[in-house]
Amino acid sequence: MHIVVYGPGCARCHETERVVRKVLAELQCDADLQKVSDYQAMVAAGVLATPAVSVDGIIKVSGRIPKAEEVKTWLRQEP
Amino acid sequence: MASVTTDQPAPAHSAPPPPGRRFNRTLPQLACGLIAGVAWVVVYANLAGVANWAAYDLAGLTRGSHLASAVEFFVFEAPKVLMLLVLVVFGVGIVRSFFTPERTRKILAGRRESVGNVLAASLGIVTPFCSCSAVPLFIGFVTTGVPLGVTFSFLVSAPMVNEVALVLLFGLFGWKVAALYMSTGLLIAIGSGWTIGRLHLERHVEPWVYQVQAGRAPDESRLAWPDRVHAGADAVRDIVGKVWPYVLVGIAVGAGIHGYVPENFMAAIMGKSAWWAVPVAVLIGIPMYSNAAGIVPIVQALLAKGAALGTVLAFMMAVIGLSLPETIILRKVLRPPLIAAFVGIVGVGILIVGYVFNLVF
Numbered sequence: 001m002h003i004v005v006y007g008p009g010c011a012r013c014h015e016t017e018r019v020v021r022k023v024l025a026e027l028q029c030d031a032d033l034q035k036v037s038d039y040q041a042m043v044a045a046g047v048l049a050t051p052a053v054s055v056d057g058i059i060k061v062s063g064r065i066p067k068a069e070e071v072k073t074w075l076r077q078e079p
Numbered sequence: 080m081a082s083v084t085t086d087q088p089a090p091a092h093s094a095p096p097p098p099g100r101r102f103n104r105t106l107p108q109l110a111c112g113l114i115a116g117v118a119w120v121v122v123y124a125n126l127a128g129v130a131n132w133a134a135y136d137l138a139g140l141t142r143g144s145h146l147a148s149a150v151e152f153f154v155f156e157a158p159k160v161l162m163l164l165v166l167v168v169f170g171v172g173i174v175r176s177f178f179t180p181e182r183t184r185k186i187l188a189g190r191r192e193s194v195g196n197v198l199a200a201s202l203g204i205v206t207p208f209c210s211c212s213a214v215p216l217f218i219g220f221v222t223t224g225v226p227l228g229v230t231f232s233f234l235v236s237a238p239m240v241n242e243v244a245l246v247l248l249f250g251l252f253g254w255k256v257a258a259l260y261m262s263t264g265l266l267i268a269i270g271s272g273w274t275i276g277r278l279h280l281e282r283h284v285e286p287w288v289y290q291v292q293a294g295r296a297p298d299e300s301r302l303a304w305p306d307r308v309h310a311g312a313d314a315v316r317d318i319v320g321k322v323w324p325y326v327l328v329g330i331a332v333g334a335g336i337h338g339y340v341p342e343n344f345m346a347a348i349m350g351k352s353a354w355w356a357v358p359v360a361v362l363i364g365i366p367m368y369s370n371a372a373g374i375v376p377i378v379q380a381l382l383a384k385g386a387a388l389g390t391v392l393a394f395m396m397a398v399i400g401l402s403l404p405e406t407i408i409l410r411k412v413l414r415p416p417l418i419a420a421f422v423g424i425v426g427v428g429i430l431i432v433g434y435v436f437n438l439v440f
Contacts, residue, residue: 010211039214039411040287046294048180048219049212063180063207064313 001031001075006042006062007051013037016051016065023071031055031075105305112308123162130155149338156376157330160250164243164319164326164372171205171242172314176307178205180216187233188224192276195229200268203236204261210238210405217412221284222293228276235425236268239400243322244371251379259436260392267396267428274424275417283417322372329376336380346385356390357433361426364397371399389436396429 005020007013017035024031036042045054049063055074060066133154134140140147183206187199208216213234220230240261249257302310349356378391406418413421 006215008211008214010209012209012211039218040291042215043218043222043291043293046219048184048216049207049209050215063209063212064317 001029002034002056003031004034004036004045004054005051006036006045006047006053008037008039008042010050012065013051016053019066019068020053020071023068023075026068027072027075029075108305108308119162119166123159126155126159126162145338147338149334152337153330153334156251156333157327160247160326160330160376161319161323163246163250164322165315167242167246168318169311169315172311172318173307174205175207175314176302176310178202178207180206180208180212180219183233184220184223184225187220187229190226190229192226192228192273195226196232196269196272196276199225199229199232199272200236200240200265203233203268204240204242204265206233206237208237210402210408213405213408214411217409218288218291219293222289222291226276227281227284228272228274230272231275231421232268232272235271235400236265238405239268239396240264241371241399243318244375244395244399247326247371247375251375252382256388256392260396263392263432263436264396264400267400267425267432271421271424271428275420278420280417280420283414283420285412285414288412322370325370325373326376329373333376333380336377337383340380340384343385349381349386349390351387351390351437353390356387357393357430357437360390360394361397361429361433364394365401365422365426366403367398368402368404369398371395374398387437388440389433389438392436393429393433396432397426400429401425 003020003024005013005017007016017033020033023029024033036045042050042052045052045057046059047062051065052062053060053066053071053074060074061070130151134147134151135142138150140150183202186202187195190198217230217234220233221227245257245261248260347353349360374395378395382388382391401422406422409418409421
């Protein structure tokens with residue numbers, strides 16, 4: 001599984017990365033986490049508002065910090 | 080509220096609790112909401128009496144003293160503004176769950192200018208926006224057929240006309256000033272976006288911007304009602320949780336000015352007769368950065384001491400509408416001539432508003 005956190009480096013983006021990392025550790029999930037702060041890549045992925053998170057190329061949240069519960073459900077949906 | 084419609088299909092990407100569980104939870108939540116609403120009204124209606132009691136009976140201050148008038152101001156205004164803030168941010172949080180940036184872009188794409196400028200400025204009020212998203216939003220808009228001028232109408236209105244500013248203006252000045260601020264803010268956004276569109280400044284956008292193939296994200300705006308109520312609660316936690324210290328500090332400074340600065344102290348430097356006050360206020364305000372929560376209580380105190388309304392509102396618009404950090408962020412996508420045009424045109428718009436207010440009031 002490939003998770004991407006999009007954000008130019010604002011406080012909310014760091015918080016988002018922290019939430020995702022925490023859930024990954026909690027579920028002992030070996031997904032790889034990538035941080036993208038390049039605007040071109042961000043827009044190419046369809047992100048209009050940061051922070052945003054995508055799982056396997058599908059944007060799950062944008063413009064807000066996801067809750068840990070939400071992150072868990074994204075991870076569980078995948079095999 | 081329409082929480083009856085809980086058995087709507089939930090969005091695919093957020094995990095809904097099983098339907099039965101959700102229904103069982105809806106009724107108690109509705110009851111809690113109702114109780115909270117009633118409590119809100121009762122407390123709000125009695126704030127003035129409580130403030131009076133706290134300043135004179137509890138703290139035993141002398142009526143008419145500097146300290147008493149500062150304390151009474153603070154004890155009354157601080158809870159009042161915070162309560163209004165909670166209520167309005169909650170409401171706006173729900174409204175915003177209907178207007179994601181994706182949806183706004185869809186509405187604006189391919190619009191003619193003028194109609195597009197009006198729409199963009201209006202959507203700027205209700206679309207969630209933070210200045211750290213300005214760049215991806217800008218690229219996402221201009222590469223999918225939203226005209227440059229229309230994009231600017233959005234970028235001007237989104238930070239300047241926001242619910243926090245409007246609540247504070249309403250709470251501290253009344254609905255007339257809040258309505259005036261909102262309408263003139265929208266006019267500035269529409270006018271400056273339209274002007275930028277007429278000047279055909281597309282060549283001053285960094286060339287790489289138009290080469291980006293913008294992807295499209297799914298639209299999050301299809302949610303069930305309980306999710307929208309949660310979005311409102313999240314907004315309260317997020318926004319009020321962030322701005323309350325500014326509100327308190329702002330009101331405390333306001334209270335200090337209220338109690339200790341002599342009446343009409345500001346009349347000479349920020350009053351109507353000083354023609355140069357508006358441009359100076361705008362020039363000082365442009366590089367400054369503060370959110371509305373911090374600036375409005377100070378503005379209120381300045382006004383109470385004889386500063387002219389137009390001058391003060393122009394200052395406030397310049398502070399929250401234009402800022403050095405935002406222009407630095409936008410430099411990534413805009414070349415200096417376009418940044419200068421943006422700041423200059425919006426600045427002139429604010430200047431006009433300031434003078435018109437001073438003339439009318």
